[in-house]
Amino acid sequence: MKHFGGPAVFIDRDDINTDEIIPARYLTEITKKALQPHLLEDLHLEDQTFDPHSPQMEQARSLVTRSNFGCGSSREHAVWALEVNDINLVIGQSFARIFRQNMFNCGILAVELAPADLDALFALEGEVSIEVDLGQERITATPAGGQAVNCSFTLNPFDKQLVEAGGWLSYADQNY
């Protein structure tokens, strides 16, 4: 199976919508690869500037955010924009339904954590790398030179099957 996670980028905001993840002006693209430079291009953070092309973003293999991530438009382009930037794990308190389903449909992970666990992740300092043990439903977040934090999560059993099958298209093709 696929390897999930790696260096993390932290975005401390609720309700990040899919227009922010990938603006509509790029919806005219007909290849996923073309979305690559535009991930989170319109992200608006109140008290800090966000640079979608920072070295942290370039290195990121996982994304940690707050609640209701991926709300708004159904565009799967938001998931593809993550995928083509090699991000296959998003961790948050909650997700919008369509975005969450799009992640699992593509065979990648949207992991929901309890608020206290999420706070513990946000409290980590320096560069953090996150690994997933899908079988144990556990993540391990390790800050460079610091103490690792472990958190457990629960995956919807069907979503887990989708990830194991490599996404909904191959699952459906085998079963229906």
Added chain:
Amino acid sequence: MGQTITEKIFAAHRRDTPTPGNMILDLDVIMCHEITTPIAIMDLVEKGMDRVCDPSKIKAVIDHVTPAKDSKTATQAKIMRDWAARHQIKDFFDIGRNGVCHALFPEKGFIRPGYTVIMGDSHTCTHGAFGAFAAGVGTTDLEVGILKGVCAFRTPQSLKVELKGSLRQGVVAKDIILAIIRELTVNGATDMVIEFGGPVVEAMNMASRMTLCNMAVEAGATSGVCLPDETTARYLWPFIQDDYPTLEAAVSDFAKWHSDPDAEYARTLTLDVSELLPQVTFGYRPDNVKAITELAGSRIDQVYIGSCTNGRIEDIREAAAILDGRMVAPGVRGILTPATPAIYSQALEEGLIKIFMDSGFCVLNPTCGACLGMSSGVLAEGEVCASTTNRNFNGRMGKGGMVHLMSPASAAAAAVTGVITDPRELLS
């Protein structure tokens, strides 16, 4: 224990239950537009799976950017067009006959009570107004829908919104749904279907019910739904008259989908609409909602009347009532986009287009256009639009632009005064 309408529709369409709490549903209608479908088509072609489960279940339209604005959008349209021809998709709507999907498909009678409907578009929830389960999905779900005629859902809970009282003059369905979203917040209905009921909904026409259901997703809901009744049957009558001996027979058949009195709801929200004022959004979240009186006087640059939320004939009439004999304020750009060709023709026939044009509005062909900031009225940095659409996200109508969501009457009032205005001040 009784069942909700959604539980009844799920039970009637169950293909499989892969794990408890997840169901694979057989689909009645799979709707496609040119933004989310071409990548699905290309992917199926690439995988050697370029098939459709049943061409008669597929309804396709080019609506988001039409006529094409550049080579890329022209290519998207061409992929759709070629695919529709290749698979003999009869219900394909191209230039001259195309309009905003969630206004066009109901008008064609494609959606019936008890149906299951998906589309690669988050506002697919609009069609719940007909007593269907209609949900927005991503491209992979759409792909599987096209190929296999099925879609997977977590069995949603239902949230009941009971609307009582009587609306003041100048207060409409858009104001109600904005007030509901403020109450529920942007994720208050995640993984739930919002069932709209009560005397106010029973008295509403289909256009208003569609406006309510359209914005259910703005509260995170999987869909919105209204119980199908005589109003539904009358709207659908031209399409169902061969299926039922009488209108009454259709109405009583539709009633089989009604939620049972002892059905269970995750939450019930009761709202008396009698005191409700016209509403407006501020900021960049659809649950940032205030009474319009609190924002009155704020400057706008553009007014946009259209979209799947409020681009129907009823909406155009409401706006025209304000614009009649008045002019768009200097420095303000007014844009009207009737949602479908039939609506456009009707508005012409009723003299409404003339009212808009005389007031200084620009009248566009049916398209999504500026609603999602892709064409036909994109905002510049720092500009503000009074809009009848459904999303006020930062940059939605153009990078750095801001959108205030409101009713058609409120938008028309803003056009005339150049600032956010309580439309009741301009109603005679």
